[in-house]
Amino acid sequence: MSAQYLIRRFLTLIVTVVLVSILAFAAFNVLPGDPALTILGVEASPEKLAALHARLGLDLPLPERYLVWVSGLLRGDLGTSIRFSQPVAALLSSRLEVTLALSFLAFAMILVVSLPLGLIAARNRGRPWDLAVGLGTQLGMAIPPFLLGILLILVFSVILRWASPAAYVSPRESLPGFLACLILPAVAVAVPKAAVVARFLRSSLLDQMGSDYVRTALSKGNTAKRAVYRHALKNALIPVVTVLGVTAADIIAGSLVVEQVFNLPGLGRLLVSSIGYRDFPLIQAMVIYIAVAVALINFLVDLLYRAVDPRIRL
Amino acid sequence: MGAKRNPSLVAGLAIVGILTGVFILGFLFTPYDANLMDLSSRFLSPSAAHPFGTDNFGRDVLSRVMIGTRTAFLVGLLTVLIGGSAGLAIGATAGYSGGLVDEAAMRLMDAMMAFPGILLALVVVTVLGPGTGKLILALGLMFVPSFARIARGGFLQYRDREFVLSARSWGAGPVRIMALHILPNAASPMIVAASVGFANAVIAEASLSYLGIGVQPPDPSWGRMLSESQAFLFKAPWCTLAPAVAIALAVLGFNLLGDGIRAARKGGGQ
Amino acid sequence: METPAKENLLEVKGLSLAFGPKDKPLFAVENLDLSLGAGEILGVVGESGCGKTLSALAVIGLLPPGCRIEAGSIRFLGQELSGLRGDGMRGLRGREIAMIFQEPATALNPVQTIGAQIVEPLLLHTAMTMKEARAEALSIMTKVGFAGVERLYGVYPHQLSGGMRQRAMIAMAIACKPRLIIADEPTTALDATIQAQILELLVRINRDYGMAILLISHDLGVVGGLCGRVAVMYAGSVVEEASTTELFRDPVHPYTKGLIASRPTKESKGRPLYSIPGAVPRLGHKPSGCPFMPRCGSAVPSCALERPDSLEVGPGHEARCPPEAEKRRRVDE
């Protein structure tokens, strides 16, 4: 991984993040015309409007407001929430651990499930195992996370009466309890994405199994099995890395919704509930938080992709 | 394309066909008025009179699901049209012209891609308030980056092919070359993406309506039916299952259709 | 076709390869006879679609899916190969029979170093430790023309030129000192100057290690310059076989004559080139009788009846064309 290449990729990351911040800022300040009017509603008295203008610094020219906002962002001051009149940063950190844990758990499940499934399906092309995985993944993709969540609740709480959905246990009380209540939501988020990754790995592996270098491997005396595992698999995994990148962004989106289904006090629920209150500073900060996180993930995945594939080492 | 050789296409077409039938039928006839409340017949379990049972206001669940296809199709179609056309325009120009235009377009797409689908919709709803029109705008926007990438890939791949150079040597302008020479060849991955995009749009609409910030009453929505029925999940599970199956079926149908088209075009689309 | 006393290294008799359903097979290769003595270089020349690559893949047991051995036998060192299924051939592949492919750009594993790919056959077939195998690989790399082998051992295929990649391919093939190397269009993807180097390398390997080479090519020049004997293939079978000098001095089969005459040479300047009319029959559209008849100048009515046999037209020279063979016999009397 040459230094030149790292510099170039880092520069593109900076550009992307700046663009992300401009898009987010524009969405909350340019799109709605006068944010204060939208927040306080049409009947608000002029004095109240003026007060809010001053508090949010809305009367400064746009570029200046953007710079003030960004510098605040960099200093970790994400503004104060209207609804809770508390600094946004404090609100976020407590909820972040839920969303992060949920996302990581889901990501781990995807890796554990999708890679073997994709491999089995490709190795048994056309045979029963392949068709079973094909059908299973097709169904898996058809059920969105929030729907799967509801169905899981229906099965495990209504019919089997194992878990009651409302029982959220904070990690400080008991870590196993905390993880236990994340299992179902993580499954709800993971299943559709695991299906996508499994199908992608299967087609990528089938492509590589038909390539010239696999035929060369066979001509050297490798068994079919060895040719797949020692040669085709690594080449097939490279494009899968990019799919995992896209999946990471979808997992975060999925967990936002699933938190609502399972009543988990994560970023998602806070975000959704703030909409009703028009809590611009809080929502804007969260949107930026998530968007930058996703941009970072995509950047890291891209680096991983380059590191794994020797051909791209510029 | 024989059924035997392309099961996904056949299954996809069948499901989408049925849903389209229901969608059209929904305009003309529904067993009951979807919004007719009859408090005397609340929570009736599925029966001949009410194949999908009734909900907490005694409304016929089957009728409401039929009407729900209207929103699903409307949102799906418009999202794919808006997002697809914008994505195609951006992707094609970036792929064909390359250089700075390509670099700039791709950086913009990266930035937009940083907002996971639901987030983009949340922003639009927060700022402009909920509403079906705004929702479609948001979902269309969400669809642009992924479609632009696919379109760019197609145009990049064919840009320097010899038959394109030949067309240039005959004096064809860039627009003619992109539309007449490259697009027909680069179309199949985009058609697949449109079909899968339709499925994703249905999921997104259902998720947002479930959160209460998607389609607003009186517009019908499977997602909202799900959130309303969750409260009495134990007493009347059928109120939840009916819209759930409808969503899953729609998504399955369009995903299968996408797979089928990809398999069918693989041969011809060389 | 009986050749001299010593047991042949490779004896292919009546080989037929087919695609499509069992009841309606489409023959890509039909009744193919080929034989190769130890240390000999046999050239198999023919245009695209004549079945030369498929025949080679049949010998090493790597037929593409959908293609099967319908009839005939492939004997290697007396052992029948055509019946072996799945990994049955594994013991031979890489150890006794090795293959060199046409596209050096795609025939090497892009994410594995050259060294790792060269030692692989050694690790598969010999009891060598990794250290011994590495040393052996380095010496082989030097033999095939690599300079600075220590560095190049750890290099990836995309960092090498076409010529160097083909040398790496050859190194892999000869690692276990196999008795037979099948080279399928080894230099087609290379430039003339590099092609000359690789052909020279193949000759040196044949001389130094005594490895027999089955060289497959569409280019008469390449085959002519390297091989002791040449077999010309058309539409799935061998239409003529002879020593190289004999074939160029006195071609018998009309197709061979057409091929040789079509090549632009110093003398053909200014005059239209001879060109064989018509086109090669597509798979499944082979006419009955002699497949070359529709394009043949010296065809007679009996040619359309049934597939012609391969007839002796001189010492070690056979052609599958009764009218031409008949002419030769009358001339000899």
Place this chain on the structure above:
Amino acid sequence: MSEKPYLVEVRDLRKYYPIPRPHPFAGRRYVKAVDGCSFGIREGEIFGLVGESGCGKSTTGRMAAGLEIPTAGSVNFSGFPVAGAGREEARVMRRSMQIVFQDPAGALNPRMRVGTILEEPLRIQRIGNRDERRERVAEMLDLVGLDGSLLGRYPRELSGGQRQRVVIGAALMLDPRFLVADEPVSALDVSVQSQILNLLMELRGKLGLTMLFISHNLDVVRYVSDRVAVMYLGRIVETASVGDLFDSPLHPYTRALMSAIPGPAGASGSSGSGRAGGRVVLRGDPPNPAEVPSGCPFHPRCPKAADLCAVKVPESERVGNHGSGRFVRCFFPG
């Protein structure tokens, strides 16, 4: 050598492709695909351009056909500069300069029927109405030796030879005076190759075509060309009439190319006999156009290289009397 003016004249043609820079402040590095190429082609003449892959012959061909804008140098078509032409002039020039490519599979739009492909040039240049265009297409099919029934077929339903005939037909629809043929027969089998070569020579006779024939195959170039230029790493190292070049090659690279022609030793009538001065098998691989060696780029592989060659870049000097139009770029030719 008649003193007719050049129909196509290429002067000091260059094409540099920038190598992506790690960061905006890094120094600029270029791949010098074509680094100073000059030659002239007279009306009705076939000019052969031969060289190994990566020597820049295809790029030169595309610039000569006005398809690619040169970084430096100029291409004149019957006196008019190709690059700076105004709109209307460019349209006329577009019609008179056409190009034929190597890979019959890639040179035809897989999603267009043969009839539509052949009609496309006329539609773009808005020539005639539907019927006139259809008739012109039918004539062209006949001219290139194809059966009318192929009109409705797709390229993938045709054989390699048939596809190449369609490619040539399409290039001739606009009645060009100058045709660039970039490896037109390299992807074809020998028997089909000779059919297409015969067709090209026939068309040259009937239509008085002027051609730039690009190939890596010396036998083919000798058969079709009147004059030939040999390219190495973006530069022309030798230009001569086809007879002079093959009988007495001067540049060491030309001789190496000739001796690398595969063929049975001593077989009668084979191409091998063109070998002058014994077999020269070059060592090493063709260098990378991004890192051109100092002095004469061929010196690392040249059997006759002296110290001078590694330092000074040889100029292209005229050989023989003024009219011979023979040049060589070497300090020790012959």
